[in-house]
Amino acid sequence: xxxxxxxxxxxxxxxxxxxxxxxxxxxxxxxxxxxxxxxxxxxxxxxxxxxxxxxxxxxxxxxxxxxxxxxxxxxxxxxxxxxxxxxxxxxxxxxxxxxxxxxxxxxxxxxxxxxxxxxxxxxxxxxxxxxxxxxxxxxxxxxxxxxxxxxxxxxxxxxxxxxxxxxxxxxxxxxxxxxxxxxxxxxxxxxxxxxxxxxxxxxxxxxxxxxxxxxxxxxxxxxxxxxxxxxxxxxxxxxxxxxxxxxxxxxxxxxxxxxxxxxxxxxxxxxxxxxxxxxxxxxxxxxxxxxxxxxxxxxxxxxxxxxxxxxxxxxxxxxxxxxxxxxxxxxxxxxxxxxxxxxxxxxxxxxxxxxxxxxxxxxxxxxxxxxxxxxxxxxxxxxxxxxxxxxxxxxxxxxxxxxxxxxxxxxxxxxxxxxxxxxxxxxxxxxxxxxxxxxxxxxxxxxxxxxxxxxxxxxxxxxxxxxxxxxxxxxxxxxxxxxxxxxxxxxxxxxxxxxxxxxxxxxxxxxxxxxxxxxxxxxxxxxxxxxxxxxxxxxxxxxxxxxxxxxxxxxxxxxxxxxxxxxxxxxxxxxxxxxxxxxx
Amino acid sequence: xxxxxxxxxxxxxxxxxxxxxxxxxxxxxxxxxxxxxxxxxxxxxxxxxxxxxxxxxxxxxxxxxxxxxxxxxxxxxxxxxxxxxxxxxxxxxxxxxxxxxxxxxxxxxxxxxxxxxxxxxxxxxxxxxxxxxxxxxxxxxxxxxxxxxxxxxxxxxxxxxxxxxxxxxxxxxxxxxxxxxxxxxxxxxxxxxxxxxxxxxxxxxxxxxxxxxxxxxxxxxxxxxxxxxxxxxxxxxxxxxxxxxxxxxxxxxxxxx
Numbered sequence: 001x002x003x004x005x006x007x008x009x010x011x012x013x014x015x016x017x018x019x020x021x022x023x024x025x026x027x028x029x030x031x032x033x034x035x036x037x038x039x040x041x042x043x044x045x046x047x048x049x050x051x052x053x054x055x056x057x058x059x060x061x062x063x064x065x066x067x068x069x070x071x072x073x074x075x076x077x078x079x080x081x082x083x084x085x086x087x088x089x090x091x092x093x094x095x096x097x098x099x100x101x102x103x104x105x106x107x108x109x110x111x112x113x114x115x116x117x118x119x120x121x122x123x124x125x126x127x128x129x130x131x132x133x134x135x136x137x138x139x140x141x142x143x144x145x146x147x148x149x150x151x152x153x154x155x156x157x158x159x160x161x162x163x164x165x166x167x168x169x170x171x172x173x174x175x176x177x178x179x180x181x182x183x184x185x186x187x188x189x190x191x192x193x194x195x196x197x198x199x200x201x202x203x204x205x206x207x208x209x210x211x212x213x214x215x216x217x218x219x220x221x222x223x224x225x226x227x228x229x230x231x232x233x234x235x236x237x238x239x240x241x242x243x244x245x246x247x248x249x250x251x252x253x254x255x256x257x258x259x260x261x262x263x264x265x266x267x268x269x270x271x272x273x274x275x276x277x278x279x280x281x282x283x284x285x286x287x288x289x290x291x292x293x294x295x296x297x298x299x300x301x302x303x304x305x306x307x308x309x310x311x312x313x314x315x316x317x318x319x320x321x322x323x324x325x326x327x328x329x330x331x332x333x334x335x336x337x338x339x340x341x342x343x344x345x346x347x348x349x350x351x352x353x354x355x356x357x358x359x360x361x362x363x364x365x366x367x368x369x370x371x372x373x374x375x376x377x378x379x380x381x382x383x384x385x386x387x388x389x390x391x392x393x394x395x396x397x398x399x400x401x402x403x404x405x406x407x408x409x410x411x412x413x414x415x416x417x418x419x420x421x422x423x424x425x426x427x428x429x430x431x432x433x434x435x436x437x438x439x440x441x442x443x444x445x446x447x448x449x450x451x452x453x454x455x456x457x458x459x460x461x462x463x464x465x466x467x468x469x470x471x472x473x474x475x476x477x478x479x480x481x482x483x484x485x486x487x488x489x490x491x492x493x494x495x496x497x498x499x500x501x502x503x504x505x506x507x508x509x510x511x512x513x514x515x516x517x518x519x520x521x522x523x524x525x526x527x528x529x530x531x532x533x534x535x536x537x538x539x540x541x542x543x544x545x546x547x548x549x550x551x552x553x554x555x556x557x558x559x560x561x562x563x564x565x566x567x568x569x570x571x572x573x574x575x576x577x578x579x580x581x582x583x584x
Numbered sequence: 585x586x587x588x589x590x591x592x593x594x595x596x597x598x599x600x601x602x603x604x605x606x607x608x609x610x611x612x613x614x615x616x617x618x619x620x621x622x623x624x625x626x627x628x629x630x631x632x633x634x635x636x637x638x639x640x641x642x643x644x645x646x647x648x649x650x651x652x653x654x655x656x657x658x659x660x661x662x663x664x665x666x667x668x669x670x671x672x673x674x675x676x677x678x679x680x681x682x683x684x685x686x687x688x689x690x691x692x693x694x695x696x697x698x699x700x701x702x703x704x705x706x707x708x709x710x711x712x713x714x715x716x717x718x719x720x721x722x723x724x725x726x727x728x729x730x731x732x733x734x735x736x737x738x739x740x741x742x743x744x745x746x747x748x749x750x751x752x753x754x755x756x757x758x759x760x761x762x763x764x765x766x767x768x769x770x771x772x773x774x775x776x777x778x779x780x781x782x783x784x785x786x787x788x789x790x791x792x793x794x795x796x797x798x799x800x801x802x803x804x805x806x807x808x809x810x811x812x813x814x815x816x817x818x819x820x821x822x823x824x825x826x827x828x829x830x831x832x833x834x835x836x837x838x839x840x841x
Contacts, residue, residue, distance in 0.1 A: 037712065039755050040658075040666040097736040100726030102744060102751050102787070109738035134751075140665065141751065148725040186705065215660040251663045332663060335682060338637075451649035494653030499620045500706040503653040 001431050002191045006031040007418035009180055009195035010411075011163045011222060014041030015139070015400065016382025017201035018146035019407030020414070021155045024199070027415035031193065033161040033182050035202075035217060038147050042203060042215045043403065046139025047328065048116060048256030049131030050096075050404070051397035052089035056110045057129045062086040064121055065130065069398060070577050072118040072285045073356075073391020074532035074542065076235070076550065078573040081363050081387045085398070085405055092404040093132050101145040103134050104325075114325075115259040118285040118395040118584070127283050131397045136254050136328045142400055160185040162505060163221065164434045166198065166229050168375065169427050175369060177377030178424040180225075181434045185505065188498025190438070192430045196421050197377045197414035200226065200359060200367075201407065204383040206239075207509070208517040209352035209466065210458035213245055213252035217509075222384040224512035226359050227519070231369060232552040234386040234570070235357035236516065237524035238533045240394055241467050243289040245351025246336060247309040253329045253348060255396040257312060258282040260325050264293065265311045265345065266301040272310075277584035284584035287393045287533045290350040294467050303347060311345035350467055356394055356533060357523075358386040360552065360570070365410025371552065371570045377417055377424070379410040388550065391572075392532020441507050446490035450507050453484050453491065457510075457517060460484075465521055470538045477521040485514050515555075522565045523551045544579050548572055607633045610690040612643050614655065615697035618706050629693065636686035640673055640696065644680060644708075657708035664820055667756030671708050672697045677758040677818040699761035701770065715757045718773045722781040722799055727792035743788035750783040750828050752821040759815035759825050771804045775815035775825045778806055782828040785841050797836050806833050 008024045010017050013034035024030040032038075053060040065086035070077045097103060097111060104112040113129040121128040134141040150157075165181040179194040205220025206212040227233050243264070244253040258264070264282050266272050276292040277284035284292075293310050296302060303309050314322060314330075319342045322330050330341045339346055359380040361367050366374040367385075382403045389402055460480035464473035488511060495503035529543035530536050549569040556566045612630045630647045641659055648655045657680070659669040664682035671680055673696055674688050680696070688694060702710035728737075753776065760766050760774035781800055785793040800806045806829055815825035835841040 036660055036666075036668070037716075040660050040668050042661060042666070044754070045661050045663070045665045094736055098726075098732055100784075100787070100789070102747070103736075105739055105741045105744050107741065109740050111736050137752070140754070144751070144753075151720050152723075152725040215666065216662060217660045249663075328665075335664070335684070449649075450653075495656075497618065497620045497654070499618065500656050500709050502656050503648070 002189065003194060004031065004191060005194045005423070007195065008197045008199065008414050009033060009193050010199045010201060011180060012200065012202035012382070012384070013038035013157060014201065014203050014382065015043035015142055015146060015403035016407035017199070018150050019404050020199050020201055020381060020411030022146065022149050022153055023408055023411030024415040025153045025155045027412070028418045030415070031156050031158060033158045033163055033180070033193065035160065035162045035221065037159050038150065038157060039143055041143055042218055044140045044143040045213070045215070045252060046142070046400050047136040047252060047254035048259065049114065049133035049138050049397045050093060050142070050400040051116065051119060051130050051395070052093040052132055052401065053086065053130060054090060054093060054111060054113060054132065056106060057113050060121060060128050060130055062089065064123060064128070065089065065119070067123050067577060068119050069389060069395055070391070071124070071582055072395040073393055074582055075544070075548065075577070075579040076238070076388065076391035076531060076572055078388050079575040079577060080573050081389045083575065084363055085389045085401060088405045089401050092401060092408070096142065096145055096404065099145050099149045101134065101141050103132055114256065115283060116396045117255050117258070117283045117289070118280070119397070124279070127280060131256070131259065133256065135324070136256055136326045139400060142404070158182070161191065163202070163225065164437065164508065166225050167427055167430050168229055169424050171424055175375055176424045177375060178426050179430070181431050183434065183438060185500055188501060190431050190434055192426065194423055194426055196418035196423055197379065199365070199379040199381060199410050199414050200384050201380070201382045202384050204355045205513065205516050206352050206355070208457055208461050208513040210462045211245060211248065211250040211349065212352035213242055213250050214352065219509035220512045220516040221509070222380065223358055224515050226367070227515060227555050230555065231367065231375070232360055232554050232568070233357060233519050234360035234550050234552055235388060235523070236355070236519045236553060237527050237551060238356035238392050239352060239520065240286055240354040240356060240533045241290040241350040242286055242353035243293055243350050244312050244348040246332065247347035247349050249336060250351035251332055251336065252351065252353070253312060253332065253346065254326070255286070257314060257326055257329060260321060261317050263313045264289070265313050266296045267303045267307065268301060272296050272301070280584035285393055285395060287535070288584055290467050291535060293350055309347045309349045312348045313345040314341045315343055315345060352466070354394055354399060355383055356386070356388070356390040356392065358384050361385045361387055363387065363409070364413045365406055366413065371568070377421065379414045381406040381410040392534060437508070438504065441491070441493060441504055442496055444492040446492040448487045448491040450491060450493070450510050453487055454510050454513070457481065457484055457513060461517055465524060467535060469524055469534070469536050471525065474521055474525040478518070478525060481514060481518045481521060485518070488514055519553045519565060523553050523567065526567050527551065548579065604633065606635055608636055608690060609633055610685065611693040612647060613693040613695045614647070616655070616707055617704055618654070634685055636684070636690055638685055639681050640683045640685065640688070640694070641669060641680040643685065644696070656706045665754065667754035670699050670756040670758040670761070672699055677762040679756060679758065679820045682820050699757055701761045701767045702757070712757065714770060715760060715774070715776065718777040719755065719780055722773065722777045722796055723792060724780045724784065726784060726787065726790055728789065729791050737789050739788055746788070747783050747786040749823050750779045752823050753779050753783070754821060756820060758818040758820055762814040762818035764812060764814065765808050765810055769804070769808065772808045773800065773805055775829060778829050778832055779823060779825055782832055785832065785835060793841050797832070800832055801836055806836065809833070
């Protein structure tokens with residue numbers, strides 16, 4: 001075991017982690033620990049754009065953006081946070097441009113902007129061009145630009161270091177951050193990183209679904225580590241299903257395709273979104289469009305022999321426009337489906353895309369221990385966190401924004417905290433939990449295989465906790481997950497080695513997914529209403545009287561060792577906007 | 585290393601079910617190496633039933649998940665964006681997640697081995713550090729002088745287009761490790777680093793083109809390129825790598841960019 005000492009440790013090297021690292025490195029001695037090489041993050045898979053009311057192509061302002069974010073999140077958004085997001089968006093985009101990001105340009109040479117779902121002018125009057133973009137590779141360009149600037153700033157990376165535990169220690173009765181424990185993939189060695197401040201920026205958890213746009217590596221590592229250390233997880237029942245994933249594969253096809261004029265059609269060729277969202281049509285918010293697609297499929301208007309998908313039609317758009325604005329997604333259709341999008345519509349279905357919930361933080365990125373107390377020295381930003389700027393449903397282009405605004409804020413706040421405070425003493429035997437976890441998995445002679453448990457988990461989640469949910473389906477999910485968690489205790493790996501043991505890694509990841517899926521299902525079961533991405537067929541309307549509140553899920557271990565999930569609730573911060581019925 | 589030997593895996597799955605008639609039987613021939621166990625390289629054949637529309641990555645997952653959990657490779661996004669899974673497939677550098685089985689003649693054994701010119705650490709995993717070091721050496725970030733404007737820097741659509749091709753790079757190393765010069769001389773910057781220098785040299789906003797050109801004027805710089813076009817063929821993003829290198833060479837001669 002090795003022990004390292006840094007002022008600030010950042011866990012994860014995607015958009016939020018690297019944006020934080022650029023700030024933290026300037027202000028404190030910083031290390032970035034990342035499971036993947038920095039440019040492998042799934043930030044790079046984001047396509048369509050980053051929202052900011054620059055008003056470069058038409059009238060716009062940050063107040064409209066705030067409203068759209070709050071409404072898009074079905075009023076579960078904390079409005080003070082949404083206001084910061086929308087206000088700071090403008091500088092966040094300009095900062096990236098100054099760092100070198102090659103945005104598409106207007107004829108005047110300014111950053112170009114396009115339409116995206118749920119972004120409107122004058123509080124819902126019509127779609128507005130607010131998404132700043134670089135073709136359909138905006139996430140790729142952000143990730144590359146941030147990495148380039150990390151190289152420039154000399155950010156210190158520990159690549160392929162997988163963080164498996166968070167170290168907290170009580171000082172005068174207050175739980176404070178002491179560091180993290182990481183597993184070095186190349187050698188199997190365990191490293192303790194003592195740190196004054198830790199920022200979790202480890203991304204999402206989409207891999208508990210089968211049809212998902214998420215990378216294989218998005219397994220909720222940060223959320224699971226925090227949760228096991230007794231920290232709450234907020235609003236985990238809110239998961240976004242992106243309307244346009246490639247049929248069966250789940251690969252994302254950007255909403256920018258509809259922003260450029262693409263149309264969703266059922267088997268009769270009907271533009272069905274006109275029925276569900278008369279004003280915004282195909283550009284209604286994602287939860288609305290995903291439910292509309294599944295309603296079409298359920299009512300027998302799906303396409304294909306099994307009627308299990310609909311079409312994204314781009315054939316009326318000029319090929320030059322597709323080449324200039326949507327080169328990557330048209331190539332995906334050619335590569336993976338053998339379809340020419342110039343002439344043929346693309347089969348799509350909703351795909352599990354984004355966790356609105358996560359580790360609760362305030363607007364400085366400080367992690368909450370309960371509804372009000374922060375954990376000194378602990379921060380989270382990006383998809384792993386819940387600020388909450390996305391509420392019950394995130395608007396497209398607001399996540400690339402989130403990672404930049406709150407990545408920057410948490411990087412500054414963490415480094416400033418580290419400068420003003422001393423190290424907290426490491427707990428006794430700091431690596432013991434991780435050593436035991438790794439060794440018991442490596443040495444297990446159990447008969448269960450990771451593959452089979454993971455497959456069963458993904459199947460129950462797709463069947464029972466996806467776009468449409470009921471008490472019965474969620475209870476099924478809860479009981480299936482409980483059974484799978486029992487089986488997981490008996491899991492073993494074939495690779496017993498130390499060197500690049502990705503077999504072991506996948507087993508750890510599965511343990512994380514099981515814990516988080518359980519939190520999702522239990523939180524969803526208790527929320528007897530429909531709001532944003534959480535739709536209960538048995539409670540099809542929003543219930544502001546009983547459920548205008550955030551879920552806070554805690555893992556509790558009883559005296560006899562049994563583990564339970566305790567649900568608590570946290571009020572929503574409302575400033576300017578009173579809840580209204582959400583129509584698009 | 586000893587001469588590679590050929591083994592037959594005993595873990596081949598059962599014969600096809602009648603409902604699986606869209607599946608084909610194919611052989612994946614994978615180069616295995618784990619210095620923790622042995623210094624020997626072995627080639628192992630795995631017989632699989634696969635849908636020909638699946639990816640090489642799906643076949644590797646099938647081996648790892650159903651036959652041999654010790655098979656080791658990097659991967660993440662599985663759709664050609666993250667750049668983790670560049671490997672040599674049937675003798676050509678490709679991304680495993682972007683190569684469909686039907687497109688590489690699954691009637692013959694499909695060979696899979698690590699990309700060449702970087703030290704193999706285990707199976708298909710290579711040491712990427714020298715690759716990233718060459719990248720860092722070309723100063724891959726925007727350098728400007730003077731005060732920053734309050735709003736964005738202006739750039740015409742035409743100027744933006746000038747370096748569009750080289751912004752697509754995902755740092756997968758497929759180009760660099762397909763280059764015979766790089767195989768023979770690990771000091772050569774290699775195509776990917778030059779591509780990333782090109783991305784800034786031809787960006788109208790950047791003001792350090794001269795410095796980058798001097799770095800690439802080095803003995804191990806662009807002049808080592810023999811224009812074999814392997815890199816262009818290998819690039820999974822369709823970047824015209826050789827053309828970009830030629831443009832850097834021309835800029836060095838004319839000092840115009």
